[in-house]
Amino acid sequence: MMSGNSNGNVITVKDLRTYFETEDGTVKAVDGISFEVKQGETLGIVGESGSGKSVANLSLMRLIPNPPGKIVSGSVLFHGRDILKLSAREIRELRGKRLAMIFQDPMTSLNPFMRVSRQLMEVTQLHLGHTKEQARAHAIKMLEQVGIPDAADRIDSYPHEFSGGMRQRVMIAMALSCQPELLIADEPTTALDVTIQAQILELIKHLKAETGASVVLITHDLGVVAGMTDHVIVMYAGKIFEQAPTAELFQQPGNPYTRGLLRSVPDPMAEHGKLYQIPGQPPDLARLPPGCPFAPRCERAEEICTREFPPFVELTRDHHSLCHFAAEVYAETANG
């Protein structure tokens, strides 16, 4: 299924920019990000709400509502083919078949008026040319695979007859129906109970191993990223602030923002003390200051940070950080 010139990458994003025209001006939700996802790899994208992580991934599927959103520039190579240049028809043939997506809120992401069976069956009827009977049998198989008990009996239920965790399982079954090469999971566990969260993550991990799909996992929760991903991208204000292999990012972050995020994760071992939080609010993306967008909240900021946009520093071959003091921060964190 792979074509020659893609270096084992399922997806290669180059300088992607997605802007939204609003009454307040142009919101640069995603502003020049580049990354790649290798065959069978899981990439984590971490950021606060409004950092552009969801918009980035909706852009990969070309699901940005236009107007007001628009992919202004960049390229998204899927096995070497630029998704952004495909016709509407060609992109539809990829969606749901080779690129699949699951969303944050399983309560609202399933059609409340339609039986689960129909919602599952329409995917394979569309992409795999299944007959009704084939599609139904396949749908039952998928539901069993994602761990829904009595799948054959429950398949004709409506979404509201399932619990939140079960609905997310249905979403996953739907997304994986055609064995996609890339699964984009946009905060798949945010709306779920903690106990269910672990189950769903375990399920994604398990199915990924089984199907060999690559996964992009979007989350604001660093804890989720730790056990699930090979690489991590930290986004802030539409930019990539840090990009590193997961283990390295946790051990030796090279960006003050990442360091702040890591310190914000509550430590169960610490008996007392206040929870750490990064001071301030994410910036207004329609009115970004000229310097580093994180500077007003950064404990390490100096005069240059408010004046000049920081460089994207290469710390090691696959560890990059957007910071004037990336090397210093990297060196500091090396000693714990």
Next chain:
Amino acid sequence: MLRFIIRRIIVIVPMLFIVISLTWALVRLAPGTFYSGEKKLAPGVEKNLREKYGLDQPWYVQYGKVLRNIARFDFGNSLKYEGQSVNQILLRGLPVSAALGLSAYLLALLVGLTTGTLSALKQNSWIDYASMSLSMLGISVPNFILGPLLVLLFSLTLFWFPPALWDGFPSRSLVLPAITLSAIYIAYIARLTRSGMLEVMRSDYIRTARAKGLSETQVVIRHALRGGLLPVVSFSGPALAFLITGTVVVEKVFALPGLGNYFINACFNRDEPLIIGIVAFISIAVLVFNLLVDIAYGFIDPRIRYT
């Protein structure tokens, strides 16, 4: 479900009682009677009339008689149209009103749903602006102005349609009245459809449907219409009830012998049994169609449970 329907039917009884009582009281409180006219009646004649129609009895006796008759679906005889029962007049007027109302209703649904959906899908396009401006006009221009304007243009200038004629159903004579009557409903339905569809098209499950690779047409028809049209459903039930039970102004403007025309004449004539008969009939129709809408909701939205 059955319990729900039975309970709703039982509730119709007290509602009807209130409507009838109010109508009766209003007719009685207004000055004048059905026999008062230009010339003064001799005292003896008036006394005889009052005795004949039971007007000499105390009000509660008369009121009781009215209620008793209605419980048997017998509204008595018309006071104006000698020898005709109210039921006969209802049966004569209803087909005319129903033919007109149904035509207007279907027209309103067809045009309203189409323009509303198109407006939503092409939001902020010229189609959207044009249809929303027209619908604003449709809501603002009263039908007693629209009707004569249409007559002036299509009957008296272009001679396409008759200005005032009842010619059965279907017929050319129904075109202008149906358009006049449906204008405001077209406008409402278009606006309801547009806002309903706009809301649904922004919802998460539509994004899911697109992420599956469905074409835009499939997304709209399979996934969006059902939720988007819910507000229209709740509007269209009572609308149908009002439309087919006679529309006073349009029937008067186009001289159609429907219930609305009879109703307004009955009011001028103080024809009490006929007024109460028509009001009772319209009330029942509205209540029943509301019930039908509630039942239909259950079929459209599986989340609704009747208890």
